[in-house]
Amino acid sequence: MKPIENSPRRQKILIVDDELSNLMVLNEALRVDYHVIAVDNGRDALRAALRIRPDLILLDILMPDMDGYELCKAMKADPVLREIPLIFVSGKTSEDDESVGLGLGAVDYLTKPLNLAIVRRRVAIHLELKRQNDLLSRLALVDGLTGIPNRRAFDDRLSEEWRRAVRIGSYLSLVMIDIDWFKQYNDIYGHLAGDICLRRIARSLTTAFTRAGDFVARYGGEEFSCILPGVDERGLASETSVLGFRVESLKIPHSGSLISRYVTISSGAICCIPVQSDTPETLLHLADVQLYRSKDQGRNRSNVSSVNLDEVPHQVMRKSSNDQ
Ligand SMILES: [Mg+2]
Structure with missing residues (x-):
């Protein structure tokens, strides 16, 4: 599937789900405030993540070929992608599933069927944290006296x-x-x-x-x-x-x-x-x-x-x- 993209320059969210209807619902809920990129499989997700460096990834767990857990592990093993916050979005609703997801390094876990108002709030919280982290990282690279890179x-x-x-x-x-x-x-x-x-x-x-x-x-x-x-x-x-x-x-x-x-x-x-x-x-x-x-x-x-x-x-x- 060709990735769906809308306008750039805002914080970027990569959505990964093998079901088109889920992608469309999330895209619809988030596209007004963010730059949304949607892909329907794990391999495309890895490629897209490397190319666009999203600020947040929403990730389905049950997918053919590479499932969400595998994709999460691959991202956490990559020095470039490791710091990108990742939220599992899944129909797997047991506490064990949630615990496994968070144990793999996800920052949050949302269950389907989705309450879009809650999705938007959680996404906003994690993107604000990401923005602050990015700011701190940038400050760590700036010389305090001259304001140029250190x-x-x-x-x-x-x-x-x-x-x-x-x-x-x-x-x-x-x-x-x-x-x-x-x-x-x-x-x-x-x-x-x-x-x-x-x-x-x-x-x-x-x-x-x-x-x-x-x-x-x-x-x-x-x-x-x-x-x-x-x-x-x-x-x-x-x-x-x-x-x-x-x-x-x-x-x-x-x-x-x-x-x-x-x-x-x-x-x-x-x-x-x-x-x-x-x-x-x-x-x-x-x-x-x-x-x-x-x-x-x-x-x-x-x-x-x-x-x-x-x-x-x-x-x-x-x-x-x-x-x-
Ligand atoms: Mg799925």
């Missing part, structure tokens, strides 16, 4: 982009950025001013990388990092060449800087085509090497390089940033 979000995204680039054989570029003489800035102007400086630079970097897929994070302290999927060495050189200018033209006064009247940055960038046998840490390390070259050469500059990972004997050790 180190954890960066690590997640880098692994994700690395795997994607290995799969499709595309370029992946990484830029590491460090604010020059930032310890001196804090000593002279105070930590409050330091915070404001970090926020302004975060905003400036975020607005510098605007292609879909570009990702700017606060790596820690006065360090920022940018992931640029699909960007080759030439593209990387042109992208990074304007960065330093952008930051210096913010004209944030810095009397402790030995290189400018204003706050500046040093950056190091590396481009590669990721390979299965290597890891994102290699890219991080090599970007760091370029960053430290920029610092050794006097700061307020950028070094860009590319690497063929098939040929590099690499030692993945991150140099500590204690030179300021």
